[in-house]
Amino acid sequence: MEAHLPAKSDVELVNNQASKQVAKCVSVGIMAHAQGSDKNSIAIVIFGKTGNGKSTLGNIIMGRKSFPVGSGMNSTTLNRKTDNRTEEGIHLKVIDTPDFISLNGHDRSHKDLTKEVKFVKREAKESSARYAVLLAIRCDIRYTNEEYDIYKQFKKIWGRNLRKHLIVAFTFGDKRSSNIKKDIENASDALKKVLTNAKGRFLVFSDLEDTNTKEEQVEKLRVMIRDSKGMKTR
């Protein structure tokens, strides 16, 4: 019986298909890597008004001095900064941002703001299996309409899916004298709306010397992100 030998064109066809397949696998591999193929990869974006403790919060989450912290009248963080850490198989990326609306009293242009927010969103989405957006709000002072405006502008640019990823991070917890749950019950309509957008998710953070307390705060955050299925990127 004669063995069937493929014609030259058949061989070329097979080779072409094989190389296309390889190319497809490679590009899928690269894409999967770029999108955070590791199901344990988490990205956290921190935003909010200047001086609300965003960079401090980033340092608490990272467990080290990743982001410069400042005091005084001027904004410290002028450009977004990212830091990464891998621990116990979890790859964590924290993106610290400047006050998106106003830097040292100068309002940013809408075009500039849109570009920045969209960049951060893409970065969070493409680099992780799930991501959270932490809105830093001081819990020791009043929540103002000006601050609510910052949130509304940010939300408008980010889009509706912000709700799936939003967590209110109350900062300056060590300066709070009363019970946070009571404070929330009596909160302004604006703050209540933000908390409703975050599906009631909030956490309190304190910048204390005590490392154990900080670790407990970060653990609560980790569990919240793990249990929020809506935070998955795919």
Ligand SMILES: Nc1nc2c(ncn2[C@@H]2O[C@H](COP(=O)(O)OP(=O)(O)OP(=O)(O)O)[C@@H](O)[C@H]2O)c(=O)[nH]1
């Ligand atoms: N007591 C106390 N102080 C805090 C806390 N978080 C931040 N601070 C202080 O608040 C000041 C501002 O903190 P940052 O972390 O730089 O605030 P930021 O939101 O990053 O500010 P910008 O980069 O200017 O937008 C610093 O003096 C911090 O030490 C906190 O939880 N408790």
Ligand SMILES: [Mg+2]
């Ligand atoms: Mg900062």
